[in-house]
Amino acid sequence: GEQVEQLPSILRVQEGSSASINCTYENSASNYFPWYKQEPGENPKLIIDIRSNMERKQTQGLIVLLDKKAKRFSLHITDTQPGDSAMYFCAAWDNYAQGLTFGLGTRVSVFP
Amino acid sequence: GALVYQYPRRTICKSGTSMRMECQAVGFQATSVAWYRQSPQKTFELIALSTVNSAIKYEQNFTQEKFPISHPNLSFSSMTVLNAYLEDRGLYLCGARVGGAEQFFGPGTRLTVL
Numbered sequence: 001g002e003q004v005e006q007l008p009s010i011l012r013v014q015e016g017s018s019a020s021i022n023c024t025y026e027n028s029a030s031n032y033f034p035w036y037k038q039e040p041g042e043n044p045k046l047i048i049d050i051r052s053n054m055e056r057k058q059t060q061g062l063i064v065l066l067d068k069k070a071k072r073f074s075l076h077i078t079d080t081q082p083g084d085s086a087m088y089f090c091a092a093w094d095n096y097a098q099g100l101t102f103g104l105g106t107r108v109s110v111f112p
Numbered sequence: 113g114a115l116v117y118q119y120p121r122r123t124i125c126k127s128g129t130s131m132r133m134e135c136q137a138v139g140f141q142a143t144s145v146a147w148y149r150q151s152p153q154k155t156f157e158l159i160a161l162s163t164v165n166s167a168i169k170y171e172q173n174f175t176q177e178k179f180p181i182s183h184p185n186l187s188f189s190s191m192t193v194l195n196a197y198l199e200d201r202g203l204y205l206c207g208a209r210v211g212g213a214e215q216f217f218g219p220g221t222r223l224t225v226l
Contacts (some may be wrong), residue, residue: 032214043205043220044156089155097171099146099158100207100215 002027002094006103013110019077021106023090026071032093033066033073034100037086044089048075080110115139116208118218125196126226132192133221135206141186142208146215147179151202159204162189193223201225 006023013019023033031052036044050057050064050073057064063076073092077084087107091100115138125131135145144163148156160170162183170176183189189208193200203222207215 034214043203043217046214046217049214091156094158097158097169098144098161098163099148099171100156101158102156104155 001096002030002092002101004090004092004101004103006090006106008106009104011106011108013080013108015081015110015112016079019080019084019108019110021075021088021090021108022072023074023092023103024070024072025092025101027092027094027096028068028071029095030092031095033064034091035062035064035075036089036091036102038089038105039086047088077108080108082110082112084108085110116206116216116218118204118206118221120221121219122222122224124224124226127197128195130192130194131196131223132190133204133223135189135191135208135218137187137208137216140208140210140216142189143186143211144209145183145189146207146209147181147189147191148205148207149202150205150220151199154202156205159191196223196225198225 003026034049037047038044048062066073087105089105090103094101117136119134146161147159150156158171159174162168181191203220205220
């Protein structure tokens with residue numbers, strides 16, 4: 001199967017600064033890495049994803065990086081705003097289970 | 113666009129009773145449906161993967177006897193939580209796939225067990 005480690009578990013950042021979340025995975029065959037944002041009481045929403053044929057992807061203030069050699073991928077939120085406060089989950093596609101393995105989540109809090 | 117509906121959105125059941133939840137793909141035919149559970153303050157665990165005309169594959173700690181799944185066609189899947197207890201509470205998500213790895217998640221069914 002697959003195992004995903006996500007750090008940090010809690011992240012407090014000042015408005016306007018950047019926030020970075022790092023995840024590592026174990027199975028080199030994993031080829032799809034989505035990131036989800038979950039507001040309190042809501043279901044997770046896909047915010048950005050990256051496939052193994054890419055090293056970097058950027059959209060609307062979000063950057064994801066993938067280092068296949070190190071089996072590491074990361075999310076960078078640039079110019080954080082109060083609306084970015086939420087739980088963020090990384091995930092890796094488990095080819096064996098044919099499902100996603102999620103990290104434990106990062107609680108991001110953006111303060112003024 | 114691709115949409116996934118789940119019903120009910122919230123449900124409450126008494127300890128020891130069962131409840132059934134449904135997942136419907138609209139606008140596309142899902143080649144497989146994966147069911148996940150998010151226990152309170154926890155991450156998402158894969159319960160099982162259901163592919164039409166194939167055996168349902170359950171992950172460790174989850175069994176067919178506890179979480180029977182029905183997947184009769186490419187747009188509908190249902191899962192029942194049998195004999196629910198406190199540890200079964202949480203948000204149950206279905207993720208529908210169309211060939212590739214990307215999953216379209218439904219809004220989830222939030223289960224409260226009294």
